[in-house]
Amino acid sequence: MKVYDDKHIKNIVLLGSVKSGKTTLAETMVFEAGLTKRRGTIEDKNTISDYHQIEQERGNSVYATSLHTEWRDYKINIIDTPGLDDFVGEIVSALRVADTCVMLINAQYGVEVGTELVWNSVERFAKPTIFAINQVDHPKAAFDEAVLSLQERFGTAPVPMQYPVNQGQGFNAIIDLLKMTMYRFPPEGGKPEKLPIPESEKERAEKLHNELVEKAARRSPDGALFRQGQPG
Ligand SMILES: Nc1nc2c(ncn2[C@@H]2O[C@H](COP(=O)(O)OP(=O)(O)OP(=O)(O)O)[C@@H](O)[C@H]2O)c(=O)[nH]1
Ligand SMILES: [Mg+2]
Missing domain, CATH: 3.40.50.300 (P-loop containing nucleotide triphosphate hydrolases)
Known part of the structure; x- marks a missing residue:
């Protein structure tokens, strides 16, 4: 072993x-x-x-x-x-x-x-x-309401890193906001296909990507790196 x-x-x-x-x-x-x-x-x-x-x-x-x-x-x-x-x-x-x-x-x-x-x-x-x-x-x-409920409870600390493109029945794709890529999953699971972000999602993905980068770079008033769970 x-x-x-x-x-x-x-x-x-x-x-x-x-x-x-x-x-x-x-x-x-x-x-x-x-x-x-x-x-x-x-x-x-x-x-x-x-x-x-x-x-x-x-x-x-x-x-x-x-x-x-x-x-x-x-x-x-x-x-x-x-x-x-x-x-x-x-x-x-x-x-x-x-x-x-x-x-x-x-x-x-x-x-x-x-x-x-x-x-x-x-x-x-x-x-x-x-x-x-x-x-x-x-x-x-x-999904969006769930994110809002997190931000209502935990301040602006939680920001999406990924979001579903087509939530509900038939859901099979997410956008990764760090890698700025779409992943589409086969029906029975397994390795997802890596695809460019579709035109219809570009504006939203850019906006959320910028929010994520800003949040990651932010420091708390005492100079320590921002920690998840702290109200933002
Ligand atoms: N549609 C859908 N149903 C799900 C998903 N994950 C879990 N479920 C259903 O939700 C119910 C609860 O799932 P569990 O995996 O037992 O949830 P849990 O958090 O372990 O529950 P506890 O151990 O009782 O706290 C089951 O009927 C699952 O089939 C999902 O991703 N999609
Ligand atoms: Mg369980």
Whole structure:
């Protein structure tokens, strides 16, 4: 078995309100990494992460579960946590070992009460966190409103790094605002096609790209680099 030193192990903790899609994302991550040949679903009760009987009966995660993959000699542990506040002990245990947190925001609802409850624990441990707006393929997905709800709650600190081109049914493309490229995904997942930004999206992409660059270059009044989570 390959042995990794401390510097080559990274723990990524998936957080978010109940049913925001953490377990489904974890399942997708290990599938896309090529570690599994089938992508399980909550509905079929066959995800790798929710393997306890009680989780399958409830349709909710109850325990923090660690899955892992490898990337450029790094072992990446992906820790899926429960969203229900009843199981906050599991969230706290995961946060203790977290290098980075990914807080999922359901595109239908934006910031939820559950997001706030989980955020209380994140703040306690002061872990670097990115927000991932999830379920953008849902017919009721509202990406822009979800971003606004984040900015209402966290100040102007959260700025989009990517946005969906065609949210809702048929969603298959995003614009990456750092690389200024469009990625279009095949129907069954897998490697996306890299394409130029279409004419219809250029103005919006430029505007958001500039906002992102300005935010990244900004320093707080004490001279320290701007940190995510601080009201902007
Ligand atoms: N349309 C759509 N549905 C999704 C997506 N991700 C998850 N779901 C559905 O949302 C529901 C909740 O998904 P889970 O992966 O269990 O969410 P979770 O955050 O792990 O839930 P808890 O562990 O109970 O907090 C399930 O019915 C999933 O099929 C997505 O990207 N798009
Ligand atoms: Mg879950």
